[in-house]
Structure formats: structure tokens, C-alpha cells
Amino acid sequence: xxxxxxxxPEPTAYAPTDRTVPTRSADRAxxxxxxxxxxxxEGYVCHLGFVRDGAPVVLPTLYxxxxxxxYVHGSTxxxxxxxTGQADPGLPVCLTVTLVDAxxxxxxxxxxxxxxxxxxxHGLAHDVTDPEEKRLALDALVDHVVPGRxxxxxxxxxxxxxxxxxxxxxxxEVSAKLRTGGVNDEPEDLALPHWAGxxxxxxxxxxxxxxGDLAPGTEVPGYLTAL
Amino acid sequence: xxxxxxxxPEPTAYAPTDRTVPTRSADRAxxxxxxxxxxxxEGYVCHLGFVRDGAPVVLPTLYxxxxxxxYVHGSTxxxxxxxTGQADPGLPVCLTVTLVDAxxxxxxxxxxxxxxxxxxxHGLAHDVTDPEEKRLALDALVDHVVPGRxxxxxxxxxxxxxxxxxxxxxxxEVSAKLRTGGVNDEPEDLALPHWAGxxxxxxxxxxxxxxGDLAPGTEVPGYLTAL
Numbered sequence: 189x190x191x192x193x194x195x196x197p198e199p200t201a202y203a204p205t206d207r208t209v210p211t212r213s214a215d216r217a218x219x220x221x222x223x224x225x226x227x228x229x230e231g232y233v234c235h236l237g238f239v240r241d242g243a244p245v246v247l248p249t250l251y252x253x254x255x256x257x258x259y260v261h262g263s264t265x266x267x268x269x270x271x272t273g274q275a276d277p278g279l280p281v282c283l284t285v286t287l288v289d290a291x292x293x294x295x296x297x298x299x300x301x302x303x304x305x306x307x308x309x310h311g312l313a314h315d316v317t318d319p320e321e322k323r324l325a326l327d328a329l330v331d332h333v334v335p336g337r338x339x340x341x342x343x344x345x346x347x348x349x350x351x352x353x354x355x356x357x358x359x360x361e362v363s364a365k366l367r368t369g370g371v372n373d374e375p376e377d378l379a380l381p382h383w384a385g386x387x388x389x390x391x392x393x394x395x396x397x398x399x400g401d402l403a404p405g406t407e408v409p410g411y412l413t414a415l
Numbered sequence: 416x417x418x419x420x421x422x423x424p425e426p427t428a429y430a431p432t433d434r435t436v437p438t439r440s441a442d443r444a445x446x447x448x449x450x451x452x453x454x455x456x457e458g459y460v461c462h463l464g465f466v467r468d469g470a471p472v473v474l475p476t477l478y479x480x481x482x483x484x485x486y487v488h489g490s491t492x493x494x495x496x497x498x499t500g501q502a503d504p505g506l507p508v509c510l511t512v513t514l515v516d517a518x519x520x521x522x523x524x525x526x527x528x529x530x531x532x533x534x535x536x537h538g539l540a541h542d543v544t545d546p547e548e549k550r551l552a553l554d555a556l557v558d559h560v561v562p563g564r565x566x567x568x569x570x571x572x573x574x575x576x577x578x579x580x581x582x583x584x585x586x587x588e589v590s591a592k593l594r595t596g597g598v599n600d601e602p603e604d605l606a607l608p609h610w611a612g613x614x615x616x617x618x619x620x621x622x623x624x625x626x627g628d629l630a631p632g633t634e635v636p637g638y639l640t641a642l
Contacts, residue, residue, distance in 0.1 A: 207467075207470075207472075211492055211493055211494055212489075212490045212492050212493055232515050232518075232529060232616075233513055233515055233529070233531065235462035235464075235473050235475075235511055235513070236473075237462075237464040237471035237472065237473035237509070238471050239466050239469070239470070239471050240434075242466070242507070243434075243466070243507040243509070243537065244464035244465050244466050244471050244472075244473075244507060244508060244509045245434075245464065245471075245509050245535075245537075246462050246463075246464035246471075246473050246509040246510070246511040246535065247511065247535070248462075248511060248513035248531065248533050250528075250529065262439075263439045265438055265439050266438055266439055267438055280469070280470040280471060281471060282464070282470070282471045282472050282473040283473070284462055284473040284474065284475060286460055286462070286475035288459045288460055290621075291459070291560050291561060292560075293560070293561060293564060293568075293639075294568065295568060295569055296568060296569040296571070296575070297553060297554070297557045297565060297568045297569060297570055297571050298571045298572075298575040298579070300556075300557050300560050300564070300568070301477075302459060302460070302477065302560070304460065304475065306475050308472075308473065308474070310470065310472075326524060327524070329527075330524045330527050333518050333519075333520070333527050333529070334518060334520060334614070337520060337527070338524060340609050340610075341520075341521065341522060341523060341524045341527070341609050342522055342523045342524060342604060342607055342609070343524055344523070344524050344525045345525075348523075348525040352525070370624070370626060370627075371626045373626075377569060378628045378630070379630050380569055380630065381630055381633060382567050382568050382569070382633070383567075383623075383625065383629065383633050383634065383635055383636050383639070384625070384626040384629060385623050385624050385625040385626045385629075386623070386624040386626075387561070387620055387621070387623050387624075387639065387642070388620065388621030388622075388624065389459075389618065389619075389620060389621070390617070390618070390619040390620060390621050391616065391617070391618060392616075392617040392619075393614055393615065393616060393617060394517075394614070394615030394616070394617050395615075396610075396612050396613070396614050397597070397612050397613040397614075397615070398610065398611070398612040399597055399598045399600075399611040399612045399613075400597075401605045402610065402611060402612075403605070403606050403607065403608055406608060406609070406610050407610065408610055409610050412520075412610070412614065415614070
């Protein structure tokens, strides 16, 4: 309506593209932002793909999320970060995070599978040069390792900031893919004598092992015991 | 010595190449075959990178190992497998497996890290057309989910074999990278009041959940309870 300043609600899903619609098992794909965020926040390591001399390279690396932006950091000398700084308008990358939830043992070899949740992000990675954005990104990277940790550590100093490159990848061309549930054997195989079912994978934390040189009286912080 | 038929011992390490020597943290790199095999055998999912329309694509997928060969399978309709079948002399891929062992909490944000073990394989993926190699590869894929399982399941029938594409990647241009140990804070940070140390990540299995339609009297097999 003319004259009103209606705010458009934020879309709750990413728009599918040719690259994010799978050629098979399309029913396992999702573009829901909350689901994508939850998978990204649960993972520790992403696999960052880029092209070097015409060939693909896939490297594991830490990452952090701030809203609809993902950040990856590294030494200013590392290849993908150096390549991003030199790429205009940005370095084409594919960033993938995968969580494995369970092993699926079917009666037939063919229907063996895993339950998983994954996110694939396509886009251009950009060098982060704004000092404030870089600090927020580094906080997000530390908080991604343990939520609440950025506040309880010494922030990067000038020398460390200068040695660290940060790249940004916007969550724009994104899809999640997941398999849940149990065994999908063929009806004619049900009577076979092989055990079939789901073997859940358990993830958890061991007891924190304190550094030998802790300042006297330093206690295990609450955000760790909460895990 | 002339006249003797000395057998050359198999090398115990992969030969480093320009692509497998890291630009940084070279002390964390290894080319030891046993180490590479152990990491590959412990992981469940690899991240397979390839180039499509000039841009990188990174997809999670199951894999299996037979000696110095890795196998990935999928629907004959899936993109990387279809592309491999059409590529001559093979599809350039990068296959990466990463295990996350622990979170490293340093006093300084800069020295936060994780302990991990990863393997990166570069090479050309080849379509497996030999029926015997394809069967061995599929057995390896099932045994990779749970060792011993291939023997205790119905092998793929003709229809399933026809619907499944298998690609092979030889372990030739390979490196492992790992971080182990504790916190590497700067000496001047040791007196800071922040807790620092290692938070191990625990992996394990939940109790097997049997499919509702198991044939009467089917017990949980020993290779599962052994896990």
C-alpha cells in the first residue's frame, strides 16, 4: 500500500538454485534456515573446497557463524586465504559441514547407509579487511569451539591480527541434506536372517585436561562443565 | 647384485608433491602409509571435491578402502559419478577425511585450536567397470560401515549393481596432517587467569536399535557387540 512503510518479513528458507537442488534423493534436501543454522552450529570442522590450477582442493578448517555470514580464518600465508585476497570479485568456494548420526545396517548390502545431516554452501569468499568485522569474526570462531569462550580469553593483539587472514562466505546459495529414520530394505528381504537396524553414534566430551601451567586458583569455567 | 632377483620393498610413505606439501605448519604433515590408512579406516564420511562449471563442489559421501585404492559409490545418476564416467582420463578430485579429537582452549583467542587427524588425497577418479572389482569395492564400502558386515548381508543383485556406480581413486598423491598435544600459549600469557587445557571429544556407539520386522530369533551379531 502506498504511503505505508511495511517491513518485508525475512524469508525463513534459502532459495533453491541449480547447484543446490540435488539430482537424486531430492526428498532429503531442505532449505530451511533454522535447520541449516543448527547443523552449522553443531559441527566443529567444515570442508572448504576451492579450485587451484584447475583441480579441486578440499581442506578441513574451523569456522564461525554470525547470522547469515560464515567466517574462516588462517595464516595470511595459507593458500585459500591468500588466493581469496587476490581474487576479484571473490574466490569461488564450496563449504560443507557434515554430522554423522547413525549407521544403518540393512539386510541387503545395497541399502546400507548412514543417518547424517549436512550443509553445502556455494559462493564467493571475500577477504575481511574491516577491523571491526575481523574482530567479530574471530570472536565467532572462538565461540564456535566453545560457546562463551571468546569473552574468557585474551583477544588477539595487533601482531596476531596482522598474521591472521579472515574470509567471509555469505549464506545465500545453501542447502541442507539429511537422512533420518531406520532401515529401508526391500519387502522381499525382510525374512532374511541378517540382523538389521540402526547403530547410533554417540558424541560427547571427556573430562577437561588442564594445562600444566595454569595460574593458581584457576577453576574449570562454568561454560565447560555445562557441556 | 646381478643374477639375483631382489624384490624391491614397498615404500612405507607416499612421495610428497607440490600439492601435498603444506604452505604452513609443515611439521604437522606426514606421508606415512600406515598413519594414512588408520585415519581413512577410522572415518565414516569423506568429503569429495570436484570442479563443475569452473566452481568447486564438496559433497560428503561414504567410502571404502582396499589396499591403496579408495572407492566411492552412488547412484549412476549422481553428478560426480556421472561426470567421472564421462571424463577421460579421469575426473580430477580431492578426497578429504577428517577426525576431530579434542578442543584446545588457550588463554589467548589466537591459540585456540583443535586436535585433529586428516588425510587429503589428490588424483583422478576412474569409473569402475570390471564386475569383480565393483563387487570387491561394494564389499569394502559395507565393511567400512561395520567391519565384517559385508559377509552378513545379501549381496547386490544385478538390478542393484546396474543402478550403482563405483569410482576408484588410487592412494598416490596423499598426505596426512595432524595436531596433537596441548595448549601452545605465549610465555607472557601463562599468568593470565583464563582456564586453559584440552577438552577431549568422545566418540562411541549407542545401543543397536533393531528393525521392527526382524526375522524371529535374529540376534545382535558379534561384530556389533564387539564395537
